[in-house]
Amino acid sequence: MYYQPKRNLLDKKYIMVTGAGDGIGREAALTYARHGASVLLLGRTEHKLNTVKQTIEEAGGREARVLVLDLACTEPAPYQRLAKSLTDEIPHLDGLINNAGLLGEIAPMAKQTPACWSEVMAVNINGTFMLTQVLLPLLLKASSPSLIFSTSSVGRQGRANWGAYSVSKFATEGMMQVLAEEYPAS
Template sequence: MHYQPKQDLLQNRIILVTGASDGIGREAAQTYARYGATVILLGRSEEKLRQVAAAIENERGYSPSWFTLDLLTCTVDECQRLAQNVAAHYPRLDGVLHNAGLLGDIRPMSEQDPQVWQQVMQVNVNATFMLTQALLPLLLKSDSGSLVFTSSSVGRQGRAGWGAYSVSKFATEGMMQVLADEYQNRHLRVNCINPGGTRTGMRASAFPTEDPQKLKTPADIMPLYLWLMGDDSRRKTGMTFDAQPGRKPGIAQ
């Protein structure tokens, strides 16, 4: 995507990022802060979140808030408490990037471990739903809220071996569409990003033989992440976007 954001694109915007501890989420949190946003980091590892917060403080001169929440085990009450904690410190949310995700087993349906299946659904779908429900009141306080889910090419077209992950990403696309329809007359837009093959830990576990140097880095795909959080995408809702348009799914050649 060729997009030249203004340096103050996200000034005065408060944006929460899940899975901010690593990979694409870490890069998104740092990038949003660089473009002026007040970022709120969410993750399960206190140590990793501290490191991201310190990196942002080094660059921006302020330390962002961070909260731990394990999406594998979180309950409705924990999600509500998290939202209350955020509300105690911030008047609203202008953006939420649901980025955290679990890959699960890459193997045929007949061999998918039912326990791992449930874990993938728990993190990628159920917890994402519970967190969205808890954070919606804060998002609706913004005059231009942006709720962004993270999908995948296997969330639009099923592919052999991608089992629970693929099904969870179809569910993510569905969740986005339902919410976009429900809020189409309000100040909240809801969209999906498909990052496309990107150099992260998750990608390396999905394609262990792939040469990571042939992949875009999280930093390379940030233009779409910025565009969807800023006012330039204000009228867009109910849509699914590729961060790497034209890239063929599958192993990088």
Template sequence: MFTYNPKSHFLNNKVILVTGAGDGIGKEAALSYARFGATVILLGKTVKKLEAVYDQIIKDGGAEPAIVPLDLAGATPSHYAGLAGSIEQQFSRLDGLLHNASILRDLGPFIHITQEDWQAVMQVNVTSQFNLTQALLPLLKKPKSSSLIFTTSSVGLKARAYWGAYAISKFATQGMMELLADEYDNSGIKINCINPGGTRTSMRAKAYPAEDNSLLKTPADIMSYYLYLMDADNCVEHGNTLHAQA
């Protein structure tokens, strides 16, 4: 059993960006990071959801977060360059980046994957992560220590029939993490993956509509992994994949 008991406010004065921060695991991670002292940059496509997370952080006494409304499906390298410039101007650095946002689209046989689904999944799950990471790496290099976390999946580690473009995109995510970890070995950036496992989220409900989700862990139940990997000063993991559930 993994146990991690972070010190109160261990993320004080840290700046952390979370993608897909309006819902599910991303929302819970943003709230958790703020609860431990971080200033969180909330990135997502639905402003109303981001504003709700913003309000909750303020209500809980956290540092005022920043909201970045951005639809990764249509974002271009210029959008990410502009975001990097804004973060540098406002905060001068970035202490953590959690790649949480991804999409599923239709599941089914490989031969039935449409070009539309393929392009959509690769754009959000792979290309956006590539562009955002490339734009923000200079800011992640500024602190003495920082954390870069990718989100993988069980089907991105061992392929499973009918998981289509989503599974392939998660293999790419795993490869991106491993490549970056090797390139930035012995640097101040800790680079890892989290496999959250079956968690009570809207994406899980779409993949398993008949499942009794009351039997699943909630995002809050697995937050110790997300907190640990964001603790760049004490985390010993680098280039690894942590499995939040057996």
């Protein structure tokens, strides 16, 4: 016998999924919606997010909200505006799934281009940090919030040719550890 969650397990829960337009993010958003969550779909490609929103609604899920934001953005203002808008619209945030990320180049360190390196770090670390930071107050209003980060085995054990991605996932692991120490489960 295996665990089968109730269809309404996440009823009245607000969950944001980054990178929700495709891949793991899309599947996470669809799954949360199937179990009753109000899903906030965040990504940089509006038409992909709208497709996920439509899929959720056609399946009978709650109306999802599309939030367009490119985590490559290095200015804090768009993140702050997003948090302010959400604070005005929802009472709390039950979950934040930091899934968005860039792979970059699979090449030896000597061949990693600075532009690609910078973009991977901007999205995978800096954007994720800035989004998490501005959403912490909303998360802390929830009775039992969850903060989840997507990472990789190359973030725990470096592997040749994985360059910026591997280093960004090491940093993600570190960010998770720091936040776990700062906000222990009660």
